[in-house]
Amino acid sequence: MGINEITGILLTIVTASMPLLIAALGELVAERSGVLNLGVEGMMAVGAVIGFIGGYVTGVPLIGVVAAILAGVVMAALFGVVTLIFVTNQVASGLALTIMGLGLSALIGDKYVSIPGLDLSRIHIPVLTDIPLVGPLIFGEDPLVYLAIALTVGVWWFLFRTRAGLVVRAVGDNHGSAHALGYNVIRVRFLAVLFGGACAGLAGGYLSIVYTPQWVPNMTAGRGWIALALVVFGTWRPARVLIGALLFGAVGILQLNAQGYGVAIPSQFLTALPYLATVVVLVIISRNRMLLRTNTPACLGQSFVPDR
16 A cells, blocks of 8 residues: 555545534534534535535535535524424434434435535645645645634634633533523523534535535435534543544545455444444443542532533
């Protein structure tokens, strides 16, 4: 295997990881506010079809990206109204949103199936991008990859270095206390849900504009569910979610390359590995919480033990 092949595999891994990362970051913020939105898959599907149509009709891929974000926001707003205003069950509403999103996307995109779309070109910086191996990975990605990395840093900074992020976490940890302090819990959660929808829509747009520049029904292929697993895998920390996204993306790409090279490992086993890792992480997290609570003096109570 030459350096060009290795570079190609690494570039593909990064590209495959970005939709997972973007969608997971949005869901992370929503869950930090105390809202579980299982409709990520549906929002991604609608974002993918609207993003493709927007870019195809206008001839400008960036307009497609904006359209995908807006589509995700509209879907998230519907979820927010149903769950936060009318106080319906979040799990049932999220599942309904996924089913509706998959069906709606297939209906909207019926006339655009398998039509070649416009690709968002990779950035090329003379000399720097031409550096073997390192150059294409650092200086030769598409713009949305850099946006995803900036989004990871931005979400971390917002949640752990700003007052607004502290409010979001406070609302998620104890909405009763946050309300008593004068914070509008519904508004905070609604904005967090909208952000999650924007990220899910962007992730879907990435699939139809960058990853595979075309629209086919169900092209999300369960990535929304993987994004939900990533949030848990990363223990609600942006940096860990980034690592998890790269791991999930690597497993998906490496299983294809392993089959190409004739490696006798069942593809189903490789596909299941990230989910197995998620279960292991959950067990470790639960065990550490139990130990921490056991070792916490009774006089301190349990308010010092974070839920996430």
